[in-house]
Amino acid sequence: MTATKKKIQFHDLHPKLESMRDEVFTGLSTHPKQLPAKYFYDQRGSALFDKITQLPEYYLTRCEISILQQYADDIARHIAPESILVEYGSGSSQKIKILLEAVQPAIYMPLDISKEHLLNSVNALATHFPDLAIHATCVDYSKPWKLPTLHDSHKPSIVGFFPGSSIGNFEPRRAIELLQRIHDAQGIGSNLLMGIDLLKDIKVLHAAYNDEQKITAQFNLNILHHINRELHGNITVDYFSHCAFFNPKHSRMEMHLTSNLDQIAHISGKAFHFRMNENIHTENSYKYSLNSFEQLVRIAGFKVDAIWSDDQQQFAIVNLHAV
Numbered sequence: 001m002t003a004t005k006k007k008i009q010f011h012d013l014h015p016k017l018e019s020m021r022d023e024v025f026t027g028l029s030t031h032p033k034q035l036p037a038k039y040f041y042d043q044r045g046s047a048l049f050d051k052i053t054q055l056p057e058y059y060l061t062r063c064e065i066s067i068l069q070q071y072a073d074d075i076a077r078h079i080a081p082e083s084i085l086v087e088y089g090s091g092s093s094q095k096i097k098i099l100l101e102a103v104q105p106a107i108y109m110p111l112d113i114s115k116e117h118l119l120n121s122v123n124a125l126a127t128h129f130p131d132l133a134i135h136a137t138c139v140d141y142s143k144p145w146k147l148p149t150l151h152d153s154h155k156p157s158i159v160g161f162f163p164g165s166s167i168g169n170f171e172p173r174r175a176i177e178l179l180q181r182i183h184d185a186q187g188i189g190s191n192l193l194m195g196i197d198l199l200k201d202i203k204v205l206h207a208a209y210n211d212e213q214k215i216t217a218q219f220n221l222n223i224l225h226h227i228n229r230e231l232h233g234n235i236t237v238d239y240f241s242h243c244a245f246f247n248p249k250h251s252r253m254e255m256h257l258t259s260n261l262d263q264i265a266h267i268s269g270k271a272f273h274f275r276m277n278e279n280i281h282t283e284n285s286y287k288y289s290l291n292s293f294e295q296l297v298r299i300a301g302f303k304v305d306a307i308w309s310d311d312q313q314q315f316a317i318v319n320l321h322a323v
């Protein structure tokens with residue numbers, strides 16, 4: 001083991017296959033049908049998401065990175081030195097590089113459900129930051145979880161980083177539950193930096209989820225490939241189409257997969273019927289006003305401490321304080 005490798009610890013709390021099967025069976029047995037967005041992310045899904053972040057229509061990643069670059073030093077002033085920096089849904093660990101340069105934490109703790117991608121990402125990160133202690137955890141944060149216990153006598157403070165507007169994938173009730181879990185795990189007095197997508201021109205939103213290269217469509221359909229592989233399914237993926245639109249009632253973009261014909265597919269031996277034009281609801285991406293976001297986090301026990309945004313107010317990074 002090299003010196004770099006010793007700095008990476010891996011905690012495997014990856015959910016069991018039975019849990020995926022139960023959620024998929026429940027989701028496809030309800031009306032309207034739905035599937036949890038977390039199942040987009042296997043190795044291929046994570047790679048497709050990385051491609052989405054490079055698309056001209058996908059303003060979210062560009063905006064968030066530009067805010068981080070512009071305000072990194074100011075953001076760092078809100079973070080105690082030598083802290084534990086926990087990233088929720090770390091993906092390729094790209095944005096964190098900007099914070100790691102500015103903050104220099106004692107430990108970086110990325111959490112993600114996509115195991116192989118998480119391992120590859122932290123190995124790549126360790127070559128850039130060879131002295132950084134990394135505790136990578138594969139976990140489903142939508143279920144109850146605990147941060148890995150560190151046998152460290154000086155109890156460093158914990159700072160959370162939850163980028164990508166991933167909180168927007170949760171309906172308000174679920175978002176509050178998740179924020180409460182983060183509050184419990186990090187403790188009173190800790191900070192949570194969150195990236196959130198702001199409400200904007202619907203044409204801009206529509207384009208971001210309906211890109212010309214159809215990468216988002218492949219990403220959406222990947223949930224069916226993932227189910228076929230993990231749960232021995234025989235869904236004909238080509239018999240479904242990507243559909244994404246803004247739902248003004250809920251202030252959210254929605255993604256669905258539409259069945260192109262009347263069909264039956266089998267998953268782990270169980271038959272599911274899809275009618276022609278029937279939708280499977282696969283993702284919500286809530287778009288917030290700063291006001292609506294503040295109300296949401298307040299219920300979970302957080303107070304807004306600082307806000308950074310881009311010139312066009314497309315996206316915001318908000319520092320929350322656990323009270």
Ligand SMILES: C[S@@+](CC[C@H](N)C(=O)[O-])C[C@H]1O[C@@H](n2cnc3c(N)ncnc32)[C@H](O)[C@@H]1O
Pocket residue numbers: 037038041046049053061088089090091092095111112113114139140141142143163164165166
């Ligand atoms: C929208 S991507 C954001 C990736 C990266 N943080 C960024 O901002 O570009 C969401 C990330 O969260 C992870 N993820 C989604 N649902 C999750 C869950 N329930 N538990 C843990 N990780 C999850 C995905 O694997 C993916 O890496």
